[in-house]
Amino acid sequence: MGTRRKARECALQMLFAADAAKTREGVLAGNFWSEFGEPSLDEGTRQFADQLALGTLKNVEAIDEKIRTRAEHWRIERMAIVDRNVLRLAVYEFLYDTTPHTVVINEALEIARRFSTFEATQFINGILDAIKHDLEKDSLPENPKTDDENSSKKTHASST
Numbered sequence: 001m002g003t004r005r006k007a008r009e010c011a012l013q014m015l016f017a018a019d020a021a022k023t024r025e026g027v028l029a030g031n032f033w034s035e036f037g038e039p040s041l042d043e044g045t046r047q048f049a050d051q052l053a054l055g056t057l058k059n060v061e062a063i064d065e066k067i068r069t070r071a072e073h074w075r076i077e078r079m080a081i082v083d084r085n086v087l088r089l090a091v092y093e094f095l096y097d098t099t100p101h102t103v104v105i106n107e108a109l110e111i112a113r114r115f116s117t118f119e120a121t122q123f124i125n126g127i128l129d130a131i132k133h134d135l136e137k138d139s140l141p142e143n144p145k146t147d148d149e150n151s152s153k154k155t156h157a158s159s160t
Helices: 003-020 025-035 043-058 060-070 081-096 101-115 118-139 147-159
Strands: none
Touching: 003 025, 003 043, 003 081, 003 101, 025 043, 043 060, 043 081, 060 081, 060 118, 081 101, 081 118, 101 118
16 A cells, blocks of 8 residues: 555544534644554655644535535435545545645545445545536636637737
8 A cells, every 4th residue: 555545544533533522623733643544654655644634624615515516315414424524635635735636536436445435435426526526627728729719819919
């Protein structure tokens, strides 16, 4: 298993603790590493896990709103704790990290396979794929022009 996946799994466990036990953000990472963290993990992996977990919590309202737009007929509070936090973690990476969206989805699905159910992976995949398409659509220019259209306008403008 790669170190980034391990960091994502640790971040998911921190988010689970924050969600289930209402662990405060300020003590979340310290408690996790002292109680459950693997001593063999390097500092970079720990820092990435902390960044993911704490960044997700800091931006949870915006993240939940993105999920809400695509989780038709599902209230976030009614989702399984693991599933909603896998979604939150992935959407955090979509919005605030440079990891390619396809990689984020694949990682989320692998983590869901390990910590949740087969049905959950399908549910998570559907929501993340829809959010990915929304984000890609939003990042496109509103009226993209091809090179041929641009060059014909320049030619037409110079001939008039």
